[in-house]
Amino acid sequence: MESCNCIDPQVPADDLLMKYQYISDFFIALAYFSIPLELIYFVKKSAVFPYRWVLVQFGAFIVLCGATHLINLWTFRIHSRTVAVVMTTAKVLTAVVSCATALMLVHIIPDLLSVKTRELFLKNKAAELDREMGLIRTQEETGRHVRMLTHEIRSTLDRHTILKTTLVELGRTLALEECALWMPTRTGLELQLSYTLRQQNPVGYTVPIHLPVINQVFSSNRAVKISPNCPVARLRPYAGKYMPGAVVAVRVPLLHLSNFQIYDWPEVSTRSYALMVLMLPSDSARQWHVHELELVEVVADQVAVALSHAAILEESMRARDQLIEQNVALDLARREAETAIRARNDFLAVMNHEMRTPMHAVIALSSLLQETDLTAEQRLMVETILKSSNLLATLINDVLDLSRLEDGSLQLEAATFNLHSLFREVLNLIKPVASVKKLSLTSHVASDLPMYAIGDEKRLMQTILNVVGNAVKFSKEGCISITAFVAKPESFRDARIPDFLPVPSDNHFYLRVQVKDSGSGINPQDIPKLFTKFAQNQSLTRNPAGSGLGLAICRRFVNLMEGHIWVESEGIGKGCTVTFIVKLGIPDRSNEFKLPFVPKVPGNHGSTNFAGLKVLVMDDNGVSRTVTKGLLMHLGCDVTTASSSEECLRVVSLEHEVVFMDVCTGLDGYELAVRIHEKFTKHQDRPLIVALTGNTKKVTKENCMRVGMDGLILKPVSVDKMRGVLSELLERRVLFESV
């Protein structure tokens, strides 16, 4: 083939564009060839890279693209067939590889993105682990500080040392400039600077407890940042030149002090707190870190625990000292009591051996003397001696049994007795002694006082005799009055016995006895000593020779009878009044006989109710008279019988307290009543006259009342009926049964 070798000197326009294409294709080919080089470089640099085959494929694709552009340099002119063949081959190969690469990248790109994501995650995780490691180290150091501080704080039970150690150790651990402790004052209204780390004289500096900053700290259980300028933080001028350090405050719980009764501790009635203030150094950029605040809070709690331990220990020490003192006192008291017991036992032994036997002799000989022929006057004297001796023997027995009184084992002997007779007997016993001293003795027994009562007659008489005997003994002149009546509930409202307000009932009442004399009187200050057993006080003029025993026994008897006894006197020479109240039972009044048949009661039931009561029965019917007599004897009465009015009038005497007469025989009964009245018209205590009748006419009752009878009873009379009749008669001195 021929080739043209001629080149024109001037290039046409088409040649300029072709030159630009030459340049671009060249640079494209250059870029395409450099990319594989970059890929190879970075893949080698990376330790692990998957999909190497894909990389080779991609590299081939890039190289082939570059090749096609390079070959284009020869396709702008007329070129040979060889060039055309090479060009076609290159393009075919490029098409195949590029399609394969495109297909492969569809699978590989998601994996590549995932790898990136995991890398980012791992990076973040590493950063997080770094932070946690730092935190763990910090906490470990804080824990070490806490253990060290706790050990120091709780290594002592002395409050001063506890608080001082706290401040010193905190100052050291946290590198503080100052640390202060404010304690509540005694009034609880102020906080007082009690301890500081560096300042030497903190005492006396106080702030009001109701400052807002203090309320803020006390209302939280955390450490609170406060201003360096607030009053509890301005302890002294700044040590630095530019700015104060950061300040926190925390409350320290204190005890419920009233529970421990600690006297030298500031006294407050409710739970309270101390205030701890901590300051970082001045002129430093330091701030309080969280772990440091936590440390402060833990330390505050530990201080509270240590202080409570210290308080408990102090209280235990004080209690131990007090117990030692009490043991000493108890030992002394025990020895004194043993001495007193020995003295009393000696005294009682003497009483037993030296007094009882002679007393028994006096009683026995008086009884024998009573059986001999005596004048009425002599007999009365002997009887008085006998009664007084018996009473004295009883007193000796009671003294010897004083231990039973003291421990409450002495039992009263309750029985039915005649209360009015008891006072008469007391009067009869005391009158001879009183008359010797020319004292007038008066007795007033209220009319509403029951005739019969249930109680310990012997002890009651002993009590009355003791009280009246003392009055006689300590009176040189004047009068002694005995008053007995039923205590009314309103009379119990007495300042002397504020807790004594018993209420009478259907089966019991309260007897009040008052003995007033115009004798030597008592100093009011000495009145309490009167009831102390065996106590003698020389200043007590009322007891110059006595042992002070009588009133002590009286009080015990009165207490056993559920009563109370007290003494009143306006002073020396002003006389004395002794009053006591005792509880007595009321004998039961059985219902009148109403049933046609009744079970037989025990034979001795109530047989002592009317022991010694002298009764005269007038009935001309022998059978009725015998039955009535048997009935009255069964009740313990001393019965005399008469079968006619004349005999009755002849026999009746002042000794008889009751006369029962049958009024069914015409006018004999009524006439007899009139005659009896005429016979005893000059005496106050004539017998009671009671009609016995089987007549249910109203006129019979009217006739009985007209002639001055005291009662009317319908026959037949049962045991229970007669018992009730006698009780009521002797109590009210009148009984008219309804007809």
Add this chain to the structure above:
Amino acid sequence: MDVGQMQRQWIDYTKSLFLEGFLDGQFLQLQQLQDENNPDFVVEVVSLFFEDSERLLKDLTFALDQNGVDFKKVDAHVHQLKGSSSSIGAQRVKNACIAFRNFCEEQNTDACLRCLQQVKQEYCIVKNKLETMFRLEQQIVAAGGSIPTELSFIG
């Protein structure tokens, strides 16, 4: 006859006296009054009742046989008998006496004579029964037993 059987017989007999109205509660009162101090009280009182009643009935018979009957005296005798029977609990005798006194007040001689016969009859009956009861008591005591003291019935 053993003691237990005699005691049961005594109880049954005494119970019948109450149920038939011969005795009333007053008799139980007499038994109550009998005790260690008065062991024979009931027998003594009842014996006294027998003596008084015999005498009074004789006097009544004599008084009513007179031509001119003294009703005041008759009434006094009947009153005495009424008091005695009431005192020991002889109920039917007492009731007969009450009727008797009413006719005395009316001075009805024929009626009084009929009442006298009634009183005599009632007295004889109660006397026989009380004597029987006392014989039973003596037999019990002789046999070494004791008189029962619990009358558990109520008429």
